[in-house]
Amino acid sequence: MEANEPRKNVAVIGTGMAGLVVAYMLRNDPRRRFEVEVFEKQDKLSLDSASYNLANQNDGSAKPERLDLPMRTFADGYYESLKRMYDYFGIPYDSLRFIYSLSILPDNATRQTSPYYMHSSNNHQLPPLRPQGLSWTGWLIEVCYLAICYYWFKACCFFVAPKTVESSGTEESLRQYVKRIMLPNYYVKHYFLPVFASVATCSHDALMDFPALDLVGYGRRTFRKKHYTVLGGVQQVEKKLSEDLTYKLGVKVTAVENIGTKVQVSWTDTHDGQSSSQLFDHVVLAVTPDVVGAIFQPLRSAMNAVPTTTVQSVVHRDFSRIQDSSRCLWAQVSLNHGESAPHPLHMCSNAAATETVHEHPSSALITTYPIAPIDSGKVLYTATFTRVLRSCTSRQILNQIFSQQKTGGDKSQLWRNGDGNVWLVGGWCWDGMVLLEGCLSSATRVANALDVEVPWMKESSL
Numbered sequence: 001m002e003a004n005e006p007r008k009n010v011a012v013i014g015t016g017m018a019g020l021v022v023a024y025m026l027r028n029d030p031r032r033r034f035e036v037e038v039f040e041k042q043d044k045l046s047l048d049s050a051s052y053n054l055a056n057q058n059d060g061s062a063k064p065e066r067l068d069l070p071m072r073t074f075a076d077g078y079y080e081s082l083k084r085m086y087d088y089f090g091i092p093y094d095s096l097r098f099i100y101s102l103s104i105l106p107d108n109a110t111r112q113t114s115p116y117y118m119h120s121s122n123n124h125q126l127p128p129l130r131p132q133g134l135s136w137t138g139w140l141i142e143v144c145y146l147a148i149c150y151y152w153f154k155a156c157c158f159f160v161a162p163k164t165v166e167s168s169g170t171e172e173s174l175r176q177y178v179k180r181i182m183l184p185n186y187y188v189k190h191y192f193l194p195v196f197a198s199v200a201t202c203s204h205d206a207l208m209d210f211p212a213l214d215l216v217g218y219g220r221r222t223f224r225k226k227h228y229t230v231l232g233g234v235q236q237v238e239k240k241l242s243e244d245l246t247y248k249l250g251v252k253v254t255a256v257e258n259i260g261t262k263v264q265v266s267w268t269d270t271h272d273g274q275s276s277s278q279l280f281d282h283v284v285l286a287v288t289p290d291v292v293g294a295i296f297q298p299l300r301s302a303m304n305a306v307p308t309t310t311v312q313s314v315v316h317r318d319f320s321r322i323q324d325s326s327r328c329l330w331a332q333v334s335l336n337h338g339e340s341a342p343h344p345l346h347m348c349s350n351a352a353a354t355e356t357v358h359e360h361p362s363s364a365l366i367t368t369y370p371i372a373p374i375d376s377g378k379v380l381y382t383a384t385f386t387r388v389l390r391s392c393t394s395r396q397i398l399n400q401i402f403s404q405q406k407t408g409g410d411k412s413q414l415w416r417n418g419d420g421n422v423w424l425v426g427g428w429c430w431d432g433m434v435l436l437e438g439c440l441s442s443a444t445r446v447a448n449a450l451d452v453e454v455p456w457m458k459e460s461s462l
């Protein structure tokens with residue numbers, strides 16, 4: 001920047017992980033070229049806004065525990081930038097021990113579920129636990145069958161590449177890929193779909209419409225890798241990212257428009273309904289695609305092709321469907337290891353979807369994507385999220401938007417990231433599963449385009 005060149009003002013819309021990270025990067029530009037202001041429609045910054053303080057029922061004197069909603073787990077292999085950022089800030093994280101149980105939701109959804117398989121994560125329990133009611137022979141056959149299917153899928157992840165527009169002119173969905181590699185139906189229905197639908201928090205059908213490349217890439221990169229959660233909750237990440245941040249809360253952005261060389265942001269105050277607008281040099285949209293379509297006209301029709309759904313996480317104490325016997329078994333596991341108790345995670349499926357019920361040590365359950373009814377008298381808290389999904393069509397559209405090159409014969413007139421100094425960031429703004437790493441990857445893309453050094457990338461290259 002020339003000595004007297006004025007600083008550019010930048011508006012960031014949305015204060016989830018993506019908005020806060022891109023705002024941090026631009027504010028901390030070593031050449032101090034950007035003045036950043038962040039807009040959020042909620043009355044608090046949103047990264048930590050849905051998290052919940054859970055009082056410990058077993059020990060009233062203990063401090064309440066911060067429950068992150070969504071749980072925001074991350075893994076080695078897939079979350080390189082996120083981990084670098086956490087390390088840079090000194091955010092503590094650890095690999096929680098989980099015990100997964102898989103069960104079919106009974107027809108009468110108020111009856112107890114009975115697991116057909118239990119799996120211990122982070123390899124702390126081999127051989128797997130035998131669910132009550134399953135004979136030794138039946139269990140051995142099931143474990144062998146499962147091992148064959150599991151390693152077959154993993155081998156395919158490494159050696160059978162999904163078809164993509166780039167490689168073969170057509171995009172292969174997960175449904176088509178699973179058929180091509182002949183993954184048995186029983187395994188798909190009982191193991192594959194429940195586990196991956198829990199990661200993507202969507203229906204089985206919606207998951208099968210994902211580009212196969214997403215799941216195969218995720219499966220390959222997280223194979224035998226550890227999964228982590230932030231100790232003490234993402235409130236610590238939010239605090240680091242928002243130090244000295246200039247923000248407006250309780251303002252709903254209603255339009256983002258190019259006016260000459262500037263970008264106009266218009267908003268409504270959610271408390272008094274008053275409307276305002278301001279011109280900026282750059283605007284970063286860190287919101288979900290349905291919101292992008294609603295407030296930014298050039299992407300109105302393209303964003304219709306990006307699927308979204310609504311997901312709830314419910315914190316409650318309705319234990320009626322959690323099997324007592326399996327809970328005793330888990331208690332034994334923790335005794336055997338003399339370590340902290342593993343967290344049971346029940347995945348209960350019907351034909352269409354899977355709900356996950358996380359048994360928290362503080363005597364509460366967190367049900368995500370609930371299918372079966374929960375006794376409303378035992379509900380402590382409910383959070384509702386917009387979940388962005390993937391499809392073969394949306395992958396192509398997003399890849400075009402984020403592609404750096406405009407080809408000579410490109411007559412699509414599709415808006416590209418950065419056109420008119422408007423930028424997109426978010427968990428969905430990269431070519432992969434809609435997870436936190438997408439927030440970091442897309443924020444880094446904006447920083448690179450504006451020639452801003454990313455502090456945690458600099459550290460790692462030393």
Ligand SMILES: Cc1cc2nc3c(=O)[nH]c(=O)nc-3n(C[C@H](O)[C@H](O)[C@H](O)COP(=O)(O)OP(=O)(O)OC[C@H]3O[C@@H](n4cnc5c(N)ncnc54)[C@H](O)[C@@H]3O)c2cc1C
Pocket residue numbers: 013014015016017018019039040041042045046047070071072073074201251252253254286287288291295311312313368385386387425426427428434435436437439
């Ligand atoms: C149930 C569930 C479980 C998940 N689990 C994991 C997990 O374990 N690991 C993982 O990596 N990822 C997980 N994810 C995905 C991950 O949480 C998201 O990808 C990520 O949080 C998206 O962050 P973001 O900053 O892109 O958007 P968001 O967090 O959606 O932030 C968008 C912000 O924009 C604000 N906003 C919207 N409209 C306006 C407007 N008009 N004006 C002003 N502000 C506006 C919103 O209030 C919000 O604060 C999960 C998601 C869900 C729903």
